[in-house]
Amino acid sequence: MRFTIPVPDAAAHAAARERLDGLVKPVGSLGRLEELAAWLSAAHGCVPPRPLTDVRVVVFAGDHGVSALSAYPREVTGAMVRVFLAGHSGVNVLAEQVGARVRVADIAVDWDVSDVPASVLAHKIRRGSGSIDVEDALLPGEALRAFEAGLSLADEEISTGADLLIPGDMGIGNTAVCAALVAASLGLPAAEVVGAGTGVDSAGLARKVEAVSAALARAAGRVEDPFERLTALGSACAAATAGFLVQAAARAVPVLLDGVFSGAAALVARDIAPGAERWWLAGHRSTEPSQAFALKALGLEPILDLGLRLGEGSGAVQAVPTLRAARAILADMGLLADLT
Ligand SMILES: Cc1cc2ncn([C@H]3O[C@H](COP(=O)(O)O)[C@@H](O)[C@H]3O)c2cc1C
Numbered sequence: 001m002r003f004t005i006p007v008p009d010a011a012a013h014a015a016a017r018e019r020l021d022g023l024v025k026p027v028g029s030l031g032r033l034e035e036l037a038a039w040l041s042a043a044h045g046c047v048p049p050r051p052l053t054d055v056r057v058v059v060f061a062g063d064h065g066v067s068a069l070s071a072y073p074r075e076v077t078g079a080m081v082r083v084f085l086a087g088h089s090g091v092n093v094l095a096e097q098v099g100a101r102v103r104v105a106d107i108a109v110d111w112d113v114s115d116v117p118a119s120v121l122a123h124k125i126r127r128g129s130g131s132i133d134v135e136d137a138l139l140p141g142e143a144l145r146a147f148e149a150g151l152s153l154a155d156e157e158i159s160t161g162a163d164l165l166i167p168g169d170m171g172i173g174n175t176a177v178c179a180a181l182v183a184a185s186l187g188l189p190a191a192e193v194v195g196a197g198t199g200v201d202s203a204g205l206a207r208k209v210e211a212v213s214a215a216l217a218r219a220a221g222r223v224e225d226p227f228e229r230l231t232a233l234g235s236a237c238a239a240a241t242a243g244f245l246v247q248a249a250a251r252a253v254p255v256l257l258d259g260v261f262s263g264a265a266a267l268v269a270r271d272i273a274p275g276a277e278r279w280w281l282a283g284h285r286s287t288e289p290s291q292a293f294a295l296k297a298l299g300l301e302p303i304l305d306l307g308l309r310l311g312e313g314s315g316a317v318q319a320v321p322t323l324r325a326a327r328a329i330l331a332d333m334g335l336l337a338d339l340t
C-alpha cells in the first residue's frame with residue numbers, strides 16, 4: 001500500500017519564522033509557541049495560518065484480548081461508548097471547553113447491541129481482538145480492513161470541514177497492546193515499555209510484562225511489515241487509528257496525537273506511510289513509558305505535560321488552545337519595526 005504524503009510548505013515556514021522574529025517582542029521570547037506557529041504555517045502553506053475552528057475528536061472503541069491485564073473489567077469499554085454518546089465522558093467535557101466535537105466509532109467492541117446508533121457501528125470490523133500473548137490479534141486481511149475503516153473516518157471528518165483531527169481511544173487492556181507494538185517497532189524489551197495503564201499494582205505490572213514478552217516472542221520474525229505487526233500484536237482499533245493518521249497526513253490535515261494509544265498507532269502508521277509524521281503534533285505527554293519511546297522515535301515533543309493518563313483524546317484536546325494561541329501571535333501581534 002503506497003501513500004503520497006504531501007510535504008509541508010518550507011517557504012511558508014521560513015516566512016513565518018521571519019515574521020515571528022519581527023513581532024513586537026524579544027526574538028525567540030515566545031518559545032514553543034513560535035515553533036508551533038511556524039509548523040502550522042507550513043501545514044497550511046500561508047502566514048498567518050488559518051484559524052482552527054472545526055476540531056474533531058474520533059474515539060476508536062474496541063475490546064482487546066488482553067483485557068484481563070487491566071485494572072478495570074472488559075465491560076467498561078462498551079459501557080463507556082454509551083457515556084460518550086451521552087456526552088458525559090472526560091473527553092466530552094474537555095472537548096466542550098475548546099469547542100471540539102466528539103464522535104465515537106465502534107471498531108471492535110465485544111457486545112451485542114440493538115440500541116446503539118447505526119452510525120456508531122458503521123465501521124465495525126469485529127468483536128474484540130485476539131489475546132496477543134497466545135494468538136494473533138487479527139485474522140488475515142482484518143488489519144487492512146480496519147486501517148481502511150480509519151481512513152474512511154478521517155475522510156468523513158475532513159470532507160465535512162474538520163481542520164484539526166484528534167484520535168481518541170477506548171478499549172480496556174489497550175495499554176498492553178501499545179507496549180507490544182512499540183516494543184516490536186523499536187526492538188525494545190517488554191520491561192522497558194510496559195506501564196501501569198489504568199493503575200495496576202506491582203503484581204499486575206509483572207503479569208503485563210510477562211504477557212507482552214510472550215507476545216513479542218510469539219510474533220518474533222513477523223513484525224517487520226507494519227500490517228503483520230498490527231495483525232500479530234495490535235488490534236482492530238490500532239489498525240484503524242493508524243489509517244486515520246495516515247489519511248489525515250495524505251490530505252494535509254494537521255493531527256494532535258493524544259496519549260499512549262495514538263502514539264503507538266502513529267509509530268506503525270509512520271512505517272506504512274513515511275513522512276506522515278510531519279502532519280502530526282504530540283498534544284501531551286502520557287505517563288505510560290511506551291508513549292515516550294514512540295514520540296522520541298517519531299521526533300515529536302509533547303506540547304503539554306499535565307500528568308494525564310486517561311486517553312480518549314483528552315490530553316490532545318487540552319493542547320488545542322495552545323495551538324490556537326500560536327496562530328494568534330502570527331495573526332494579531334504588532335511589529336517591532338512599528339515601535340515609536
Ligand atoms: C472508566 C474508564 C474510562 C476510560 N477512558 C479511557 N480509558 C483508558 O483506559 C484503558 C487503557 O488502560 P488499561 O490498559 O489499563 O485497561 C483504555 O480504555 C483507555 O482508553 C478508560 C478506562 C476506564 C476504566
Ligand SMILES: O=C(O)c1cccnc1
Pocket residue numbers: 175196197198258259260261286287288308309310311312
Ligand atoms: O496516557 C494514556 O493515553 C493512557 C494511560 C492509561 C490508560 N489509558 C490511556
